Amino acid sequence: MQLQQLTTFISTVEQALQVAPDEVRRLFHGRGRSWEGLEQITCDWLQGQLVVSLFKEVDEDFLTALRETLxxxxxxxxxxxxxxxxxxxxxxxxxxxxxxxxxxELESRPVVVENGLKYQLHLGSNQNAGLFFDMRLGREWVQNNVKHANVLNLFAYTCGFSVAAIAGGADQVVNLDMAGSSLSKGRENHKLNGHNIQQVKFMAHDIFKSWGKIKKNGPYDMVIIDPPSFQKGSFALTKDYKKILRRLPDLLTPNGKVMACVNSPAVGSEFIVDSMQEEAPDIRFVERLENPPEFADIDTEASLKVMLFERNA
Incomplete structure (x- = not known):
């Protein structure tokens, strides 16, 4: 991190804020490595609150200058x-x-808007606020492609995809995540948007021990797979992802869709495509969704990868 680059940082934030809509938005994405010397800093606009995140320890001079600049x-x-x-x-x-x-003064539980939908965030006490902003276009795609669908949302976290799906006219969404506390926040997100909770299921289970329960609520017109890169004791991406893909033929309807995501910079998009071909060959690759422009990365394979598939009828 370079002290002299703070001028570039704050001017870029200012320019981005001038054109940002009245919704939650990333204003500066240093982790995309487009700004030399600012690779470990990001800045998000939460409709009145600015959240600046440092991903690597900096010296005291940089930290003092950053505080003064802000x-x-x-x-x-x-x-x-x-x-x-x-x-x-x-x-x-x-x-x-x-x-x-x-x-x-911090508002630690703000309700923010993305694509017209409301989400409650949790600031100041967790590493993640409750909504991954780089998945904005993924949630938008789901909202536009789920009319009358039965949706399975794996690794649901706070149910952002579920909120988008119900808003888009899905008949049912089944959310599965090991963390019951995250699913409780997802329930509140649905309530914020006035959704019928009877259309939404929340299952706090280990995915690899729950295939029977998952299958019982199917078959599914859409399956969303958005796992963590690594979760100690429960999920290792390169080892466990294929275990999920090989279950898809038993879960999907004849023309079912799959959104398969990877957010590890060490795992490229070919991993998902090749693994799907290997484990579920009748589910064909359609396209990779673009990431939001504010998350531009000099290496697209190091950024979020959202891959869309469709089953051959």
């Missing part, structure tokens, strides 16, 4: 025009990802 930013015209209220600095490289309020 405080100065609160005097800018665009900050006041967009009704900025708070700046949170999160240290993602430290255990527990501690955060400090740089300016204002």
């Amino acid at each position: 405080i100065t930013f609160t005097q800018s015209a665009i900050w006041n025009e967009r009704q900025g209220r708070c700046i949170l600095l999160q240290h993602r490289y430290e255990s527990g990802a501690p955060a400090e309020v740089i300016f204002g």
Whole structure:
């Protein structure tokens, strides 16, 4: 991280905020490596709150200058025009990802909007806020392709895909995640949007021990697979992903769709395509979804990979 690049950082944030819609948005994505010397910093706009995240420890001079730069930013015209209220600095490289309020008073449970849908975030106490912003176009695609569908949402987390699916007219969504607390937040996200909870199932189970229960609620017109890259004791991507893919023929309808995602920079898109061909050859690759432009990466294979498949009838 280079101290002299902070001017570039804050000017880019300012320009992005000037054109950002009145929704949650990433304003600066240093991790895409488009800005030399700023590879370990990101900045997100949460409709009045600015969250700046550091992914690598920096020296005290950089940290002091960053804090001063952010405080100065609160005097800018665009900050006041967009009704900025708070700046949170999160240290993602430290255990527990501690955060400090740089300016204002933190609203730790804000409700934000993405593509017209509401989601409640949880700031300041967790590494992740409750919604992965780089999956914005993935949720939009689901919303546009699930009319009257029965959807299986694996590794559901806080049910962002589920919210998008019900909003798009899905008949039912089955959410599965080991963390019951995350599913509880997903239930609240549905309630925020006025959805009929009777159309949504929440299953706090280990996926690899629950195939019978999963199959019972099928067959599915769409299966969404968006696992963590690694979850100690429960999921290792390159080892366990294929175990899921080989189950798909028993879960999908004749023309069923699959969204298979990988967010590890070490695993490329070919892994998903080749693994699907190997484990479920009647499910053909259709296309890779583009990522949101604000998440541009100099190496597309290192960024989020959202791969779409369809079963041959």
